Amino acid sequence: MSTKQAAIGSNQLLNGLNDSLRAQFIDLCEVVDLTLGEVICNLGDTIHYIYFPIEGVISWEKQIADSPYLMITLIGNEGMLCISLMLGINITPCRAVVQKAGFALRIAAADFTNQVEQNPELNTLLKRYVFVNYNQLMQTAACNLFHLLESRLAKLILMFQDRSQSDELHITQELLAQMLGVRRVGVTKAAGSLQRKNFISYSRGNIIIHDRQGLKTASCLCYQADKKTYARTLGSTVSTLKNVFDDDEIFT
Amino acid sequence: MSTKQAAIGSNQLLNGLNDSLRAQFIDLCEVVDLTLGEVICNLGDTIHYIYFPIEGVISWEKQIADSPYLMITLIGNEGMLCISLMLGINITPCRAVVQKAGFALRIAAADFTNQVEQNPELNTLLKRYVFVNYNQLMQTAACNLFHLLESRLAKLILMFQDRSQSDELHITQELLAQMLGVRRVGVTKAAGSLQRKNFISYSRGNIIIHDRQGLKTASCLCYQADKKTYARTLGSTVSTLKNVFDDDEIFT
DNA sequence: TGTTTTATGTGAGCTACCGAACAGACGTTG
DNA sequence: CAACGTCTGTTCGGTAGCTCACATAAAACA
Helix, strand or coil: CCCHHHHCCCCCCHHHCCHHHHHHHHHCCEEEEECCCCEEECCCCECCEEEEEEEEEEEEEEECCCCCEEEEEEECCCCCECHHHHHCCCECCCEEEEEEEEEEEEEEHHHHHHHHHHCHHHHHHHHHHHHHHHHHHHHHHHHHHHCCHHHHHHHHHHHHHHHHCCCEEECCHHHHHHHHCCCHHHHHHHHHHHHHCCCEEEECCEEEECCHHHHHHHCCCHHHHHHHHHHHHHCCCCCCHHHHCCCCCCCC | CCCHHHHCCCCCCHHHCCHHHHHHHHHCCEEEEECCCCEEECCCCECCEEEEEEEEEEEEEEECCCCCEEEEEEECCCCCECHHHHHCCCECCCEEEEEEEEEEEEEEHHHHHHHHHHCHHHHHHHHHHHHHHHHHHHHHHHHHHHCCHHHHHHHHHHHHHHHHCCCEEECCHHHHHHHHCCCHHHHHHHHHHHHHCCCEEEECCEEEECCHHHHHHHCCCHHHHHHHHHHHHHCCCCCCHHHHCCCCCCCC
16 A cells, blocks of 8 residues: 555645646655654754655654653644755754654655755745744644643644544543643543543543534634645645545634 | 945844845845834735844734734844745734834845845745744744743843843833733733842833843743754854854853 | 553642732823 | 823732642553
8 A cells, every 4th residue: 555656646735736746756755654653853863854644643843941842733644744954954853753653755855955946836835835834833832822721632633633534543641741741630631521522532542533523612723723824825736625624614 | 324334234134145145135125114013014914025123123923813912033133024925925924013113124025035036045044044933933832831931031031132232121011911921910920020039120111131141040941042043053154143142151 | 360561530739820900109291 | 280191019819730649440461
């Protein structure tokens, strides 16, 4: 299943390219497995490859002094890894960890840079993706300050579901807590609340999502806002955007 | 004093360009006043101009649903305004408000885009600046979650001082509270604590900084980390970096 | 099978910050 | 001078999330 043929057309970001350009780009890529828990890169690492996930979920985590790692965003087949290279920096400022196994296309940094320089269409597309990240990050900075843990947890679960395309997630409360930058007991309490509302059920690292709509009402509006930003920014170039997110209601 | 001649060499970011390129760029700019409280742009505005502050301080503020505006960063003569255009987006995602009067170079969006396309050196420099912003934003997202108000206030005061190049700041607690996303009484308490430690004194919208070193110990390490990121990322291109920040101690 | 490891749930006390309301102190303007 | 608006300081009750400690239960392993 992880052949390059199967890979074509399965990263939503690359789907924003026209067929010939996409084929040319993917021709320079190789398909690699993403194994659960794998650390793809660490703070300070030189960027050797750029990743475009096809299946699986990767968390992008920042560590600041005196504090544990904090998840900045989740990356699945709607995005790419190591956007620093788009900004001319070949060093990663973060750690990237595989949170759901799968596989990805990856391209060598030099090839990537060449392609971006030679193809204005590719350059435009990926710059827009950087903008989406930049915007989501501002949203997250505010979200972290203002919103209750239960809302943030609901948002995280929804994000994870979007990117893993499954109603069953495999992730422990301990890991969720680390991503959210809170104690495990906090997640237990918030997850218990979501469970009592019958939005999810939880058992030893398995979350089953029963009521996606309910989760949306429980989550903060940041979730919807981020998706709207993605849609509005990449919508004109990413033609198959509807596949990225099952967006039932995008509102203004 | 606000003639274009005086302006040359007074934005630290543009100082990263070689002399002829900088002269050529500034030739396309005009000098405009920044008046206190002026809203330079609002969420959703089309970007007509890019600003490079020479004197004065601008706050970059995001508003998310159900919450007041939150300051994302402060911009002075170490940076530029409206970096979205570097990412191919000509709409501002935020509000920008002048928090200290001064003046700035500004260049029309079309001229800016042309210059960036034609000058790889300029393009590289400003992409790196975007990276610095991106990195600081991740830091802020974590800072907002983990760090105490007093530390965040100390950091903000230091940032303001760096960008206003004065030991006396004119800003009310109400405004600081809004920037930090907390209530005014919270700032009163935190500022009172800093005052009792003799780091600052405070009186009706005037902060006088007595002990910069003390403020640094009171602030979170995010302050130092952000400056280090700036120095390391732009240091190789910005030759006069030492002028940007009076960095007594940059450590690893 | 019993033992250990891993994952989740509960409790009590603590702290930072919130919400609201109010008091004082300074500056400006009539 | 008096009246008013602005800015800062304080108080009281409430709550979210923290620290620490411990309980329970499913899975893994011997």
